[in-house]
Amino acid sequence: MITPADAIILQEQLRAQVITTDVLPHPIRTIAGTDVEYDKSTNLIAGSVVVLDYNTLSVLAVASHCMEVTFPYIPGLFSFREMPPLLEAYRQLEVEPDLIICDGQGLAHQRRFGLACHFGVTLNKPVIGCGKTRLCGQYQNLDEARGSVAPLIAEDDQALIGHALRTRDGINPVFVSVGHKISLDTATDIVLKMATQYRLPETTRLADHYARLALLDYKSGSNKPPESV
DNA sequence: GCGACAG
DNA sequence: ATCTTGTCGC
Numbered sequence: 001m002i003t004p005a006d007a008i009i010l011q012e013q014l015r016a017q018v019i020t021t022d023v024l025p026h027p028i029r030t031i032a033g034t035d036v037e038y039d040k041s042t043n044l045i046a047g048s049v050v051v052l053d054y055n056t057l058s059v060l061a062v063a064s065h066c067m068e069v070t071f072p073y074i075p076g077l078f079s080f081r082e083m084p085p086l087l088e089a090y091r092q093l094e095v096e097p098d099l100i101i102c103d104g105q106g107l108a109h110q111r112r113f114g115l116a117c118h119f120g121v122t123l124n125k126p127v128i129g130c131g132k133t134r135l136c137g138q139y140q141n142l143d144e145a146r147g148s149v150a151p152l153i154a155e156d157d158q159a160l161i162g163h164a165l166r167t168r169d170g171i172n173p174v175f176v177s178v179g180h181k182i183s184l185d186t187a188t189d190i191v192l193k194m195a196t197q198y199r200l201p202e203t204t205r206l207a208d209h210y211a212r213l214a215l216l217d218y219k220s221g222s223n224k225p226p227e228s229v
Numbered sequence: 230g231c232g233a234c235a236g
Numbered sequence: 237a238t239c240t241t242g243t244c245g246c
Contacts (some may be wrong), residue, residue, distance in 0.1 A: 036236070038237045045237095073237080075234040082236070104235045114235065135235045170246085175235085 001070055007080050008111070015113040017121045018106075023181040024126050025098045028054045031194065032097035033203025034089075034119070036082045037211035038069070039219065045069045046218065047085030048211035050203065051095045057194075057202050061095035064214030075135065076110050079118035086119065099126035099182065101191065101203045105135050106179035108152055108162035120180025127179030128187040129162070130201060134175055139164040142173060147192060152177070163188045167195035174200065 002010070032051045038044070046066040053060055065088035071080040082104070106116030106129030116129030134152070142150035146169050152162035162177030165188055174195070176188045194201035 036237085038236075040238055073236065075236095078235050109235080129235085131235050133235065136233090 033207040035207035046215040063092035066218035079115040106177040108177035116179025126181035
């Protein structure tokens with residue numbers, strides 16, 4: 001398996017491929033969400049991808065894959081842990097999405113190559129990074145109202161690496177950044193549009209739901225009942 | 230050296 | 237991520 005040191009080298013190489021402008025279908029018809037669920041006791045990981053109609057948010061397709069964890073959790077090397085089940089789930093999808101929202105950072109990453117960038121470059125698809133918490137960067141003066149945005153500025157070079165986006169009045173923001181083939185402003189607009197009722201976009205909420213189901217299904221299916229006599 | 234650290 | 241119900245506050 002790839003070592004953490006080699007993973008960092010790979011990130012440094014692949015980051016040059018990231019496209020930070022809009023290369024999207026017009027109009028957008030379908031959008032996917034991804035999420036991963038863990039089971040600490042069994043060392044299992046389940047990844048799910050769900051495709052929604054962009055306008056109605058109805059579910060058009062779902063695919064999940066459960067497997068053993070192959071890489072430790074190391075902040076900054078997150079994608080090497082979550083990509084294997086997500087890629088396999090994506091491969092099984094019967095509807096190809098126009099773009100994808102990942103549950104993690106894109107450029108808002110210490111080497112500017114988070115999960116959303118890795119997933120996007122690997123699939124050559126538009127991907128948005130939308131994290132629940134901050135990995136790096138600082139922001140200030142974020143208003144309380146839904147739709148408020150504050151720039152997320154990298155500590156090292158002061159670069160604009162993402163947005164803190166308030167999706168509900170007075171509720172903690174989410175962190176939006178470019179994954180691949182999309183601009184930060186477009187990514188921010190889309191995440192706000194998808195967060196219709198809750199803090200997180202519906203894509204992420206649904207993917208989380210299906211990943212949880214996939215993990216439970218896998219565990220119950222592998223529990224072979226004792227041989228009846 | 231210390232703190233921070235996507236899930 | 238996970239351990240985990242009711243409870244404090246707007």
